[in-house]
Amino acid sequence: MKPIFTKTTGLTDRHFHYCPGCTHGIIHRLIGELLEEMDLIKKTIGVAPVGCAGFCENYFACDMIGAAHGRAVAVATGAKRARPDRFVFTYQGDGDGASIGLAETISAAARGERITSIFVNNAIYGMTGGQMAPTSLVGQKTATSPYGRDAETMGFPLDLPKILTQVEGAVYVASVSVDSPQAIKEAKKALRKAFQVQLDGLGYSFVSVLSTCPTNWGVNPVEALEWLQTKMKPHFALGELKVPASEGGEAV
Amino acid sequence: MKNLVKINAERCKSCGLCVHICPKKILSLGEVANSKGFYTVEMKDQTQCIACAFCALICPDLVLEVYSEQKGE
């Protein structure tokens, strides 16, 4: 029997604490697989956020640093400037990267920091019980927008990868999803490219991953995939939004 | 073609994503609970499996591994 699909050494054996059907687990696995395939595990420093993934230092097989909420990209900057020979990534939710951490994300991109940010967008704040996120959709009901996000008083969702395409130091910006096997394969390709951009020393790389939160969306895991496909995807730019200049890349 | 899906039931959370995604509809949530109380996924008919690994791809909890006699390196 030949292995077609086996567990990666890029992840530890710890069982994930995430809710049933939460796509954090898929994204963790893609990162772990890439760390293994690209022989990076021993040279990697990952930076964990605050949020549901705030415990992810237990799941990645590499050295990990737990950052304060929103500051993972600053922590990663400090780590990478201290050890430029290491592969440094951040793993953040939508609040961590686009609300409290928005300044750090954009500034690091502007500086062209040689780090890779993985941004998990599930349009809600999961860990704290389902409050509105900067990426929550207009009309979306959350714990802090119980009547639905009202654009008049609460504004509009941020499309962070789209914003970053305008930042010169951001060399690779991709927006992917994990709502189907095909999407998952595309997501892994984008992540691999983002990792390679760092290894080639080209600049800041950023991959946004549309994800589900069945618990706080109030649907079951399968319905959550459908909500992602039908409701979220139309609102966020998807694909490789910016690629390195060597590939003819300018902001899309 | 002989294919095998190995199930690590202790990691399963009954999310049902693999059941939903399997193109041959040969996975289902069974009636045996793991130590956390989740009724874990079971393979109904291994002979129908085409080792597409969609189940393993969509599983968020590293429950599934896929092996094949003919596919793979």
Added chain:
Amino acid sequence: MALLMKGNEAIAEAAIQAGCRLFYGYPITPSTEIPEYMAKKMKAVGGTYLQAESEVAAIYMVYGAGAVGERVMTGTSSPGFSLMQEGLSFLFAAEIPCVIVDVMRGGPGLGGLGPTQADYFQLTKGGGHGDYHAIVLAPSSVQEMVDLTKESFDLADCYRNLVIIAVDGILGQMMEPVEFPPFEGRKLEPKTWAASGAEGRPKNNVISYYLTPELGESENIRWGDKMSRITENEQRFVEYEMEDADYAFVAFGTSARITETAVDLLREEGIKVGLYRPVTLWPFPEKGLTARLNQIKGWMSVELSAGQMVEDIKLVVNGKATVGFHGRMGGMTPEPEDVVAAFKAQLLGGVQG
């Protein structure tokens, strides 16, 4: 051979000589010379100066570099120091060694650019959340700024604790002759805990949270033991004319220099007064102060603030003698004659000695 150097620049130079090759900061008056010196000098020594987008970002860049086991510094002034408070709490909990410089200016709010010592509470009680302490060093001359900065990195590494060098705006700006003698450091353990990339060893996590109250308590007890060791071993002070003193001032930094002149003026009048100068603000040098309690009939704190350190003095004196206070705020500094007058009014009952 002595060099004439500005305080802020001397701190930066001393840090580089102590092996610091990473500086992350944001400009703020009156500490801006520190990042500017670093921006010029770091390149020459193969180090990194990085201007962060804010003090919040800067303290977390320090967190990241310290977490991978490298010597790292930032420098700021009072409003910027306020921004860093959460970071200080995190640095303590994650036990990340680092050195932070606070060049104090007028507050509260945007305040003024003049010198104060009004960050004392923030520095010593901890402006961040939780039970924690930074080791706080308070030099009062540019030479002392050099010597303490060089030592601060060893202290930080030795205890895996943040160290803050606290000066007021005058010390940061003043120029004095300094020397950089060869520094004999402490024997330090290798940083096997660092998240530097898990080559040849199991992985490390550098985190600052705990999942259960039981673990939370045991961690806090362990950290408390560390604080006790620091309190036992690292208290520092300098005494001036204390041997035969009947009364004593307590002052640090620039106010100590002014108070020294007040001591001289009072001694000329035959009043036996001395100056007890803390060099560590945390741990507060209570041991040396306690040793003088039976001797001293009255204490006076002289501070550039509304009176913050005076509370710590009162705690140590514990009712055994009068504790007076004289201070100026908003960037003003007292004249030695004003200190003398306040001393006479509060401790001598207005009667000349």
